Amino acid sequence: MPKILPFRAVRPTRDKVSLIASRPYDSYTKEERDSRLRDNPFSFLHIVNPGYKYHKVISGKERYKLVRNRYQEFKEDEIFVKDEEPGYYIYKIVNRDQLVFHGIIAAASVEDYRMDRIKKHEETIEFRETMFRDYLKTVGFNAESVLLTHPDDPNLERIVSRVVQSRAEYEFTTTYRDTHYLWYVKDKQTVDEIREIFKRMPAVYIADGHHRSSSSYLLAEDYKNENKEHTGEEPYNFFMSYLIPESDLKIYEFNRLVKDLNGLSKEEFLIKLDAMYRIEDRGAEYYKPSKKHHFSMYLDGSFYSLYLRKDNYEIKNALDALDTKILDSTILKPILGIKEARKDKRLNYSHGRMDLAYVKSVVDSGVYKVGFGLLPVSTSELKQIADEGLTMPPKSTYIEPKLRSGVTIYEF
Structure with a gap:
């Protein structure tokens, strides 16, 4: 009350x-x-x-x-x-x-x-x-x-x-x-x-x-x-x-931008991603995810679709099911070495109103090496996480x- x-x-x-x-x-x-x-x-x-x-x-x-x-x-x-x-x-x-x-x-x-x-x-x-x-x-x-x-x-x-x-x-x-x-x-x-x-x-x-x-x-x-x-x-x-x-x-969603591949070559990075994601190179075609647990990635002039291999990822609560948490747990931390998203200056964000054209432009300019596109968090997801006493990763929502x-x- x-x-x-x-x-x-x-x-x-x-x-x-x-x-x-x-x-x-x-x-x-x-x-x-x-x-x-x-x-x-x-x-x-x-x-x-x-x-x-x-x-x-x-x-x-x-x-x-x-x-x-x-x-x-x-x-x-x-x-x-x-x-x-x-x-x-x-x-x-x-x-x-x-x-x-x-x-x-x-x-x-x-x-x-x-x-x-x-x-x-x-x-x-x-x-x-x-x-x-x-x-x-x-x-x-x-x-x-x-x-x-x-x-x-x-x-x-x-x-x-x-x-x-x-x-x-x-x-x-x-x-x-x-x-x-x-x-x-x-x-x-x-x-x-x-x-x-x-x-x-x-x-x-x-x-x-x-x-x-x-x-x-x-x-x-x-x-x-x-x-x-x-x-x-x-x-x-x-x-x-x-x-x-x-x-x-x-x-709206917050897309992720990362300045480097943590010492990996493009090929090494894609191979590591393959352990957790089904990857499809879509070339110059703009790709925006349409389902939860799907992500877009822009790297070296190409868009990629990333589909989570669900058998390799365990969902225990509402936070585990959140796309920003999945990206953090499967790519940013283990592969790109971004341990604390709140502090790491290699990571930046662009909200969904700026769309994937912005992500492409700043990666093409060389300011960032790779960009990731997400779906927006839903209101029901927001409420469920709050009801369970959990907290989202930083920059999960632009409201x-x-x-x-x-x-x-x-x-x-």
């Missing part, structure tokens, strides 16, 4: 939202960031990159303090305004491929995260957890929602369908040609209905944002230890989330929708 609550968001004024909304900082090239910072004084990038004002790269705790200063300036100038009443925020995205996503922005409980009512499927890195916790503690707000998914619910769908018939509080289109809509839901009856629907769900699942979730939990633990009158209802006990039905979730930063902000 997850506790998914309404909250008072800090939001841009209607006339500024399209100027403020930004993608995550690291998703821009340096040229793109410089252009937006130079030409758009309202971009949220000015808050997360406060050193731009002084033409200086600033990092660590000094940067965190300046982030808070820039944020406070946006509030003082009434570019950001805090809603007077707690509410839920229905958020709709129509992307450039005409995929439509509907969801609800709300406050999710760190206690539910601890008790596994918010289920995880990825490992987190301790350094990134503590770094983001320290960032949150200094700036005092969170501007990026954790993406959670839940079973489709006809009652929730009915409420969302009813609300989106009215005029949206926000409607704006990005340069990526994605159109974003937001409705602020604050009437008591609807708020109570939404809260009760979420309360009846046995669990929700993290789709994207494992580090943000774990950092919020660590932050709450710190504040709890410092607060002798801790009740569990303080704002720091919750984190901002975007909850969407499972049917709306779009999962949409992606929200813009700065549209709703959660303060604690």
Whole structure:
């Protein structure tokens, strides 16, 4: 029974939202960031990159303090305004491929995260957890929602369908040609209905944002230890989330790119692969796998299909059946010598939106020696791994929708 609550968001004024909304900082090239910072004084990038004002790269705790200063300036100038009443925020995205996503922005409980009512499927890195916790503690707000998914619910769908018939509080289109809509839901009856629907769900699942979730939990633990009158209802006990039905979730694969063959010749590498895979050279023909446990490989100007020899591979649980795990266990570790995928700089990734043409181009350029193509992980696989308390290899899923930063902000 997850506790998914309404909250008072800090939001841009209607006339500024399209100027403020930004993608995550690291998703821009340096040229793109410089252009937006130079030409758009309202971009949220000015808050997360406060050193731009002084033409200086600033990092660590000094940067965190300046982030808070820039944020406070946006509030003082009434570019950001805090809603007077707690509410839920229905958020709709129509992307450039005409995929439509509907969801609800709300406050999710760190206690539910601890008790596994918010289920995880990825490992987190301790350094990134503590770094983001320290960032949150200094700036005092969170501007990026954790993406959670839940079973489709006809009652929730009915409420969302009813609300989106009215005029949206926000409607704006990005340069990526994605159109974003937001409705602020604050009437008591609807708020109570939404809260009760979420309360009846046995669990929700993290789709994207494992580090943000774990950092919020660590932050709450710190504040709890410092607060002798801790009740569990303080704002720091919750984190901002975007909850969407499972049917709306779009999962892409992450393809693998490796810089060398671990000292093997092409022929030696193929012979080692033959022990675990039936291999077919498809030449210049683009090959994308169509079944689980099938992979594509691009090597030395040719595409290959790789079909797992199932008699040679034992599946004991949901993780063993995952294609990213199979690739890791049968090729990356034993043949290519990549023992720790999180740390080995010989390994890189490209998500499925960049397709196999990208894999071919970077292998042909000589930057990488071999590339592997996979099928996307399914929602049922994601849930089964989370339900069994297992964790996927890194970069197993690239998930949409992606929200813009700065549209709703959660303060604690």
